[in-house]
Amino acid sequence: SLFTGAPLSYEILIGRYKKEVLYMQFKIIGNANAFICPSQFNGHAYIKENSIATFASDFTKKIENIFNNPVQEKILSYYKILFMTLFDEAKIAFAFQLMEALALYKGINIKNSLKNSIMKDLDNKLSKKMCMSCHSLIKQELKPETDAFDNYIEKALDAINLDLNAPFTIRPDEVKEIAKAYRNQVFHGNFFKDMNKVDNIINRLPPDHKNDLPVLLQAIVSVIGANIIFGIDFSQLTAVKRAMY
8 A cells, every 4th residue: 555656445354373364365445536646657665476475474563563663653654755746856855864764763873964965065165264163163063974774775776686687886875865965955945056976876877777766766765664664684575666557
């Protein structure tokens, strides 16, 4: 229901024996009057066929636990916005918003805030013109950037990239840089000063992913979320691009 791009109702029947889930049956009920996202495609996590039978019981327990965890519910609300949003720029922006939320949930702080970027620009441009005291104050305000979350992005990219003969040329830190640039523009009203660096990164993507950048970002955060929130191993995950209509 989360990845459809339209509100759905559903019924679920869970069969248990001694607390273990033996089967699940879903009945999805489409709402003909619901708003449907106009995007032609989306990208989301997908369980590999040979892993479905083994994770059903654990997955159900995870779902039950989520509804008792407000932090996890908040993260899932970001996913709902991501897959319901109208514009591609907003989808890429929400991808970074989700990265920040998932990193925070794991105790990893992505030090990529707009304030930090502005302070770094000031430091680079004015360091030779500032007195030592002013330069020292700016240095104290700068937050160290971390690459701890890059490991998750890299594993998601590996899960998505099934063609080993054509590996991704994009690095995890570059994925964050693209998403952050769009986040800063969409959410903070900041216009791109120089798009050349971001364009150069995007142009190194394989043509299908270059053309489907919002779909790729959706798939990346979807796979990462499936690992962090539901505890599904990256080896069991891949991603699919699905036509919405």
